[in-house]
Amino acid sequence: MHPKDNIDERVLALQDSGFTQRKNRRKKLRVVVELVVLAIIAFGICTLFFNLRTYQPYDHAAVAAGDKDTGFVALSYFGVDHIGDTSTLIGxxxxxxxxxxxxxQGFVTITQQDIKDYYxxxxxxxxxxxxxxxEDGRRDTAIFAQPVLEDLNFKATMMSYGENIESLDLKFLKPSELEELEKSSFWEQxxxxxxxxxxxxxxxYNNYIGEIDPLRYAMxxxxxxxxxxxxxMDYIRDKDGVPKESYDHMQRRISYDYKRLRDIYTEHFGKVPGAYVHMHANTxxxxxxxxxxxxxxxxxxxxxTMAFNREGYCFNQRxxxxYDLTRMQPQPYWPVNHLLxxxxxxxxxxxxxxxxxxSRADKWNLLSGAAELENETYTLTTLPEGEALSEVRExxxxxxVKISTNLLGNSFGAQQIFLRSDNARQNYLCVELVNNELLVIEKTNYSKKELYREKIPVILGEKIPSVEENKREAETQENIAFARYAPTAEQAEEYxxxxxQREAMPAATVEDGAEAYEHVQSFHRRSVHKLEIDLKGNRLSLKLDDKNIPQDITVAENGQGGVLLGASWQGEAWSQRNLADDVYDAxxxxxxxTTNTGKDEEKVLFTTELSGWDKFVFQTKxxxxxxxxWFLRNG
Incomplete structure (x- = not known):
């Protein structure tokens, strides 16, 4: 054997000058992109603490008292980052x-003093x-919200936790930074x-866990x-709901938090902030x-001076x-029309x-709700506890026909496609994703008939865990969470x-005949699915995420009809954070x-996809x- 055959392939690659040049070019490109990203972040930080703009309040003298109490809207965002792909931080x-x-639409921001004077x-x-x-006094919120406030001449309150402003956790703003925010004139505390x-x-599974901090909670x-x-919010209780503390202990425990809050803010700022958000709300x-x-x-x-003690509704009046004000917490996935x-x-x-x-929205006939066409996406927003419906003109x-689309609405709710619909919508075929299921309904002569229903995980061939398996997973993860943040090495080893030990225990599967685990749907759960519809004569074929539905569905041949898109709110979904929302976005x-003639190439009859220069610009962005x-996540 030639000695060269034993040389590691990585060494041979280094001897390849072409390979080395390509590698160096990639390194240079990566460095350039990283420098650009760092420059953008540095610019954001500089503009945060060194800005020349000043907030201009509304003209108080121009506001006259009227017969109607117009009150004020209170909105509270959890936080802001650049991307906005988490469950709490808006982009x-x-x-x-x-x-x-x-x-x-004429909204102007008001301050804590304005609210105090109002009441x-x-x-x-x-x-x-x-x-x-x-909320939460996050550093990324300050960095990414500041330019927005400056550009719109809006003023906001930065909420913070007393414990966090003294902690070593760098994701939270510290006292000097909070002071700089106030000096910018666009913030108050x-x-x-x-x-x-x-x-x-x-x-x-009703396992008692007791008391946990945010780190364990996240896990x-x-x-x-x-x-x-x-x-x-309550006495500290044992697994049977019996208080583990006396009234005096409860009083001292709760009073301690308020005293610490008072002392921390007074030490760093000379006063306690006037506005307080009470956790949790709606008691x-x-x-x-x-x-x-x-x-x-x-x-x-x-x-x-004031306290926000309720959440869900946004409107406050005299x-x-x-001390019982209400606020709305917009979610990161809300389109503008949802907020409106x-x-x-x-x-x-x-x-x-x-x-x-x-210009492109004119190709739709909106029948109910609200609709927005942005780039290649058409979003339907329902009325509160209601529906939205829009018809493709002509x-x-x-x-x-053949229809294809990516459905990006949340799992809980209905995203609907109506085919062969008459003007009165008494005859139609409807394919919808609703509450994590694929459903086909046919309506003929005022009578509805369900033709197909299946859970999306089943269609996609995903493993359905049993209750036993999910319980094992939960109890394993709970012990891991306590181990990771245990105060001593001995306790960590114990957990x-x-x-x-729990992970090694056997658990019957669904295939073994065990009960399938079906978690209640949360309206926060995001969802992305590609749906393809093939309707020809009395045959309907469906494909979801490139998975064919096993059998064709026989439908009535009721002639021609229109194509409509729909959205439907499906009742109060479960939410761990207990945030009420009665609006849904499809x-x-x-x-x-496209046409469905059976030819290799079908004619496109309608599409929201961009083309030409518009497509190039959109894809470049x-x-x-x-x-x-990618660099923000992996940098």
Whole structure:
């Protein structure tokens, strides 16, 4: 054997000059992109702390008292980052869209002093007043929200936890940074309290977990439902619900948090913030227990000017107490019309919905709800607890068609495609993704018939865990969470041992005949599926994510008809955070209708896909965003 045959292939590659040159070019490109990304981040930080703009408040003298109490809208975002692909943080671009549209429709931001004067001095507020908050005191929120506030001349309150501003965790703003935000004039301070912790925690299998901090909560939250509480909301209880502490101990425990909050903010800023967000909301009082509520109320009234004690609705008027205000928490996935729909029906004031690309939107006939066409995506937003429906114009005479689209709406809710529909919609065929199922319904002569229904995981061939398997997974992960954040090495070893022991235990599978685990659908659960429809004569064929539905579905040959898209709210979905939402968005990307003649190439009758120069520009922007996001995630 030639000695060269034993040389490692990586060494041979280094001897290849062409390979080396290509590798060096890739390195140079990576360095250039990294420098660009770092420059963008550095620019964001510099503009955050060294800006020349100043917030200009509304003209108080121009606001006259009227017969109608117009109140104010309160919005509270969890946080902001560049991408916005988490369950809590909204992307900078989406935040800008939200707030830009509110500004366009006449909303102006108000301050804590404005709210205080409104309640205590009976001073009027502008007709469309907005009190804007960002929670948790995150550094990325400050970096990415600051340019938005400056550009729109909006002012916001940065909420923070007293414990976090003194912690070593760099994702939270520190006292000097919070002071700089206030000096910029676009921010004022508020607080979420001293700390975020959970008590009386049970998992979905009623296993008692007890007290956990946010780190453990993040690890085991997939296995929790609603059986837990926040630190200030109740007595600390045992597995049987019996208090583990006396009244005096509970009072000292809760008072300690308020005293620490008072001392920390007073030490660093000379005062306690005026605005407070009470966790958690919607108890009807200031806690789930009357005695605990009384302790909270005493401290809240003593320390703060106002408190947001409710969430879900956004509208506050004089008939609300300053210590029982309500706020809405927009979600990262909300399109602009979702936000507008929620506000419109809370304040009962006319609001104009956005349509997006007006020239292309004219190809649709919106029948109910709201719709926006942006780039290659058509989004339908339902009325509260209702539906949305839109018809493709000039589609009333289509018998046999092929349709393809990417469905991007959340799992809980209905995204619908109606085919061969008559004008009165008394005869049609409907293919829909609803509550994580694929459903086909046929309506003929006022009578509905279900032709097909199957769970999406079953269609895609995904493994369906059994209840036993999910319980084993939950109990294993819970022990791992306690091991990872154990205070001593001995305790960590003990919990890891329990985790390994539980993981090794057998669990019957669905194939063994065990009960399948079916988690209640959350309306926050994101979903992405490609749906292809082939309708010809009395035969309907479907494909989901390139998986063929096993059998063709026989349908009635009721002639020609129109194509419509629909969205439907499906009742109050489960939410671990207990956030009420009665609006749903069906999202159709690259929606395309073609003829179905059986030829190799079918004619495109309608599509939301871009073409030509518009397509090139859109794809270029998408590519750049993907590169930037990759470096932000992996940098």
């Amino acid at each position: 900078q671009k989406q935040l800008y869209k939200h707030l830009q549209e509110l500004k366009r 205590q001095l009976n001073k009027p507020l502008p007709p469309k007043s907005l009190y804007l908050m960002f 508020g607080t979420n309290g001293y700390r975020l912790e959970y008590i009386n925690v049970f998992d979905r 085991i939250s997939p296995y929790l439902e609603r059986h837990y509480n926040h630190y200030l 009807g009082k200031f806690a789930n227990n009357n005695a605990v509520s009384a302790v909270n109320e005493k401290w809240i009234r003593e320390l703060f 008939n609300s107490s300053m 729909m929620r506000i419109k029906y809370d304040i009962n004031t006319p609001i104009e919905f956005v349509t997006g690309d007006r 589609s009333s005479n289509l018998p046999d 890891y041992g329990r985790a390994k 999202v159709f990307e690259k929606f395309t209708i 998408e590519t750049w965003e993907s590169i930037l996001c």
